[in-house]
Amino acid sequence: MEVSLASLVQPASSLMVVGLNHHTTPVELREQLAFSDGALDASLPRLVDAETIREGAILSTCNRVEVVAHTPDLDTADEKIRAFLAEEQRVALPHFAPYLYTHTNQEAVSHLFRVASSLDSLVVGEPQILGQVKDAYNVSSTLGTLGTVLHRCFHKSFSVAKRVRTETSIAAKAVSVSSAAVDLACTIFDHLEDKTAMVIGVGEMGEQAVRHLRGRGIGTIMVTNRTFRRAVELARTCNGTVVPFDQLDKHLHLTDMVIGSASSPHYILYSGMVEEALEERKRSPMFLIDLGVPRNFDPRLNNLDNVFLYDIDDLEQVVEDNRGERQVEAVKAEAIVAEEVEKFWRWFVNQEVTPTIVALREQAEMIRSREVEKTLAGLAELSPQAKESIEALTRSLTNKFLHPPLAYLKQRHHNSAKREAEYTQESASPHVIRQIFGLDTPEE
Amino acid sequence: MEVWLLTLTLLLYLLSTVSFIVGLFSARPVVRTVAPGCLLAACVCHAGAIAVRSLTVGYFAVTDMYEALSFFACLTAAMGLLVQWRLPVSILGAIVSPIGFILTLGVYVFYTQAGALPPTLQSAWLPIHVTAAYLGYAVFVVAFSASLVYLVQEKQLKQKKASSFLRRLPSLETLDHLNYRSLAWGFLLLTLGLLSGAVWAGYAWEHFWIWEPRLILSVLTWVFYALLLHYRSAGWRGRRAATLTIACFAALVVSFVGVQFFPGRHGGQFG
Numbered sequence: 001m002e003v004s005l006a007s008l009v010q011p012a013s014s015l016m017v018v019g020l021n022h023h024t025t026p027v028e029l030r031e032q033l034a035f036s037d038g039a040l041d042a043s044l045p046r047l048v049d050a051e052t053i054r055e056g057a058i059l060s061t062c063n064r065v066e067v068v069a070h071t072p073d074l075d076t077a078d079e080k081i082r083a084f085l086a087e088e089q090r091v092a093l094p095h096f097a098p099y100l101y102t103h104t105n106q107e108a109v110s111h112l113f114r115v116a117s118s119l120d121s122l123v124v125g126e127p128q129i130l131g132q133v134k135d136a137y138n139v140s141s142t143l144g145t146l147g148t149v150l151h152r153c154f155h156k157s158f159s160v161a162k163r164v165r166t167e168t169s170i171a172a173k174a175v176s177v178s179s180a181a182v183d184l185a186c187t188i189f190d191h192l193e194d195k196t197a198m199v200i201g202v203g204e205m206g207e208q209a210v211r212h213l214r215g216r217g218i219g220t221i222m223v224t225n226r227t228f229r230r231a232v233e234l235a236r237t238c239n240g241t242v243v244p245f246d247q248l249d250k251h252l253h254l255t256d257m258v259i260g261s262a263s264s265p266h267y268i269l270y271s272g273m274v275e276e277a278l279e280e281r282k283r284s285p286m287f288l289i290d291l292g293v294p295r296n297f298d299p300r301l302n303n304l305d306n307v308f309l310y311d312i313d314d315l316e317q318v319v320e321d322n323r324g325e326r327q328v329e330a331v332k333a334e335a336i337v338a339e340e341v342e343k344f345w346r347w348f349v350n351q352e353v354t355p356t357i358v359a360l361r362e363q364a365e366m367i368r369s370r371e372v373e374k375t376l377a378g379l380a381e382l383s384p385q386a387k388e389s390i391e392a393l394t395r396s397l398t399n400k401f402l403h404p405p406l407a408y409l410k411q412r413h414h415n416s417a418k419r420e421a422e423y424t425q426e427s428a429s430p431h432v433i434r435q436i437f438g439l440d441t442p443e444e
Numbered sequence: 445m446e447v448w449l450l451t452l453t454l455l456l457y458l459l460s461t462v463s464f465i466v467g468l469f470s471a472r473p474v475v476r477t478v479a480p481g482c483l484l485a486a487c488v489c490h491a492g493a494i495a496v497r498s499l500t501v502g503y504f505a506v507t508d509m510y511e512a513l514s515f516f517a518c519l520t521a522a523m524g525l526l527v528q529w530r531l532p533v534s535i536l537g538a539i540v541s542p543i544g545f546i547l548t549l550g551v552y553v554f555y556t557q558a559g560a561l562p563p564t565l566q567s568a569w570l571p572i573h574v575t576a577a578y579l580g581y582a583v584f585v586v587a588f589s590a591s592l593v594y595l596v597q598e599k600q601l602k603q604k605k606a607s608s609f610l611r612r613l614p615s616l617e618t619l620d621h622l623n624y625r626s627l628a629w630g631f632l633l634l635t636l637g638l639l640s641g642a643v644w645a646g647y648a649w650e651h652f653w654i655w656e657p658r659l660i661l662s663v664l665t666w667v668f669y670a671l672l673l674h675y676r677s678a679g680w681r682g683r684r685a686a687t688l689t690i691a692c693f694a695a696l697v698v699s700f701v702g703v704q705f706f707p708g709r710h711g712g713q714f715g
Contacts, residue, residue: 187601190617282679285616302602306682314604 012352012431013054014074015153017108018081018100019066022122025099027062033089033096035060040139043088048145052077055150057140059115061132063122068112070149078102109153109348110341116157117164118171119333124326125171130161149348160340167336170329178209180318181289181310182216185257188287188308196220198255199240200248200269201262202230205291205312209259210238222255224248225262249273253280257287260296270298274307289315353409356430359439360405364398405433446500449493450514450551456486457521457545464538468612476534483525483537486544490518501558504571506578510554515574517547519582527586531622533614539589569644577637581696583630584669587623588693591686594619598683620681623689627676631669638666661699668692 020030035043040058047067048056055070067085071077082100086093103111114120116133137154140146146154165171189195197218199206202225210221221240225231228244235242243251252258252273262268269288278286283306290297290311302309310318372394376387409430434440460482467475494515497505505511524540527533597613614622642652653659672688680688 184601186615187597187613188616190615190621283681283684285620285682305684308601310604317604 013070013072013149014077014105015068015070015108015149015348016074016077016081016105017066017068017103017111018078018085019059019064020096020099020101021064021066021120023120024101025096029091029096029099030062030065032091033060033065033085034062035065035088037139039088041143043084044140044143044145046088047081047084052080055147056145057136057150057154059133059136061129064115064120066115068108068150068153070147074104106341106345109156109344110337112153112157113160113337113340114334116161117333117337118161119164119330119337124330127171130158133157133161148351152347153344156340156344160337163336163340164333168329168332170326170333176208177291177312177315177319178205178212180315180322181209181259181291182212184308184310184318185213185287186216188285189256192216192218194219195256196222196254197257197259198222198224198243198248198251199234199259199261200224200296201226201260201264201292202234203261203263203291206259206261207234207238209261209289209291210234210240213257214238218257222251224251249277252277255286256284257289258297259289259291261291262296263292264296265294267298268296269301271300271304274301274304278304278306291315353430356433356439357406357409359434360402360409360437363437363439364402368394368398405437409433446493446496447555449489449496450548453486453489453493454545454548454552456482456489457541457548460486460537461541461545464534464541467534468538479534479537479541480525480528483521483541483544486541487518487522487525490514490521490544490548494518497558503566504574505558506570506574507562507565508554508556508559510551510556512574512578513547513554514551516578516581517544517551519578520544520547520585523579523582523586524589527622527626531614531618533590533593533618533622535593535613536586536589539592540585543585567644567648569640569647573637573640573644576633576640580630580633580635580637581700583626583633584693584696587626587630587689590619590622590626591689591693594623594686595683595690598686616682620685623685624676627669627673627689631666631673634666634669638662657702661702665692665696665699668695 020033022030035058040060044056044058047053047058047069052073053069053071057068059066059068065085067081069077069081082093082097085091085096111120112133116130118125118127118129121129133154137146137158141151185192185195192213195218197210197213197220199210199221202223213221221235221238222243223231223235223238223240224243224245224247225234226245228242231242231245234240248268252269253276255277258269260268274286274288278284285306285308288297288301288307288309290309293312295311297309297311299309299311301307372391376382376390382390460479463475463479463482467479494505494511497511497514506515521540521544524536524544528536593613594616597616597619601616645654646652669692672685672692675688676685
């Protein structure tokens with residue numbers, strides 16, 4: 001029985017992701033295919049219909065355009081989505097078809113989970129993507145293009161992303177020099193709200209570092225530069241105060257962090273100067289970040305107690321190490337994703353299978369009790385024991401008959417972890433069982 | 445009952461040690477709630493053991509070597525728990541848990557049957573004197589731990605080794621602040637311990653002070669801490685303060701252990 005059923009059909013419904021991303025597709029093409037927020041509202045309802053695409057959502061960011069769909073027919077849906085993209089964005093299909101990928105079933109779920117967890121991002125672990133996935137979910141949810149399956153799939157992707165975030169340190173590592181510097185500041189200082197940072201010079205690196213510091217809530221920022229006017233400009237953008245360059249040493253003791261990003265042929269900070277400042281600030285620690293090339297600060301400053309000096313090479317090294325650690329963390333994250341895909345898939349298959357099991361049992365019981373009733377009506381003289389035996393006999397018969405299909409359905413549920421290829425070959429859908437047993441045809 | 449509780453305590457200290465160490469390397473939030481839970485359970489069990497002993501003997505059980513060690517271990521663990529509950533320094537748990545474990549192992553070695561309280565110790569000053577002094581010692585363990593972690597963290601920062609382990613350690617500022625605060629509290633408690641001891645001696649021996657190694661060493665330790673605290677407030681921060689805190693703690697341990705070898709009138713057999 002299993003063999004004949006197995007050769008019949010595909011699973012009743014499937015999940016799929018069709019799209020393209022930054023890994024393979026040039027930005028010019030991604031731009032053309034990206035949906036603006038407003039455009040999504042108009043386009044998305046055209047994607048979803050009752051037959052081919054039951055549920056659908058579109059994730060469109062500057063790095064990816066992806067359509068997530070729940071469909072009873074993978075091939076037709078794939079074609080439809082491709083045509084949809086071409087039509088909506090007015091780009092000829094052959095133009096972008098080579099870049100498109102199609103993930104189906106577990107792979108589709110896995111892809112969505114990986115995207116939401118920022119494992120598929122350009123900078124692995126960057127936090128924005130989860131927000132973008134949530135936006136995509138909200139838009140399609142408002143437009144009513146989601147059903148039970150995708151609702152749950154998206155919600156799962158959020159919780160997977162959260163698990164990845166809390167259980168691995170994939171997002172905890174800075175991957176730019178300026179954010180690495182700010183991270184280090186947090187291992188020296190408890191909080192930055194009551195700290196003062198001084199920026200010497202108006203180089204771009206320094207400016208970035210200041211922006212990061214502002215983002216982490218630094219208390220005060222002082223800016224100094226040889227050309228006073230440019231210091232004023234920078235101070236205005238970062239809401240800082242300006243210190244005249246020749247009064248730098250007088251303000252040094254007030255600063256907990258000094259960022260050097262000046263282009264200067266010789267050292268701007270040297271031991272004597274910093275030591276005086278340290279005395280004055282009762283040896284409170286100072287964090288010196290030298291982003292200048294050639295270096296702005298005397299490297300021997302690192303030998304002073306309570307002074308921590310990092311130059312651009314040190315920071316590059318930190319960033320490099322972080323990248324390496326991110327790779328290690330990514331392996332852990334992939335394991336979490338795999339585990340959650342498995343859980344979700346079990347649910348997905350189960351929600352298809354359970355109603356069929358229930359319907360099958362109910363139908364059998366209905367037939368059985370009706371037939372028993374008919375028979376017993378004509379055998380009024382039978383003893384209660386004999387009636388009981390007939391009941392038992394019929395129950396046992398239906399159970400024996402139902403056993404193979406029920407076992408088959410349950411097994412299908414348990415084998416859901418199998419690779420998709422094996423899966424479609426070996427199993428038929430609950431849909432087929434429903435047809436064979438006439439579960440969907442109304443009783444005459 | 446008492447030994448049974450102590451065995452349970454020992455197991456819980458071990459469990460807490462393991463979970464704190466796992467917590468240092470794992471990012472799973474579960475571990476970070478389990479570890480303090482184990483330590484709390486250990487403290488409660490330990491306090492239970494001490495309470496049972498006290499009820500059995502009918503006085504505050506802190507007089508002989510066994511009792512004193514047990515009391516000190518319990519206070520240290522409780523202090524570590526308290527601090528790491530109030531401040532983001534879960535590393536402290538990873539230090540006080542093994543200390544609690546080792547001290548409790550020592551408790552087994554020195555285990556004595558409950559006996560009657562010697563008449564010289566029958567005084568209301570006993571709990572005050574012992575609690576103040578031992579609480580002070582426990583707080584100094586915290587200061588010592590904070591300094592130890594400070595030195596590790598500082599060295600890593602200076603050598604520019606930004607490992608993920610480094611990030612799990614508290615910031616230098618937090619550690620330095622903890623060092624200062626625990627030094628101040630510890631010193632206050634130690635002073636109270638000495639003063640209450642002197643007053644008690646005044647009643648019991650009719651002298652506030654006798655020249656005896658235990659007392660001299662204790663006062664010497666007190667002077668060390670007083671100097672350290674003085675220089676700290678004058679601006680000795682960071683590495684220097686941490687190194688000196690460790691040195692002072694070493695002095696404390698030496699006097700603590702050293703006095704065991706000198707006979708004297710100072711009551712009890714410990715501290």
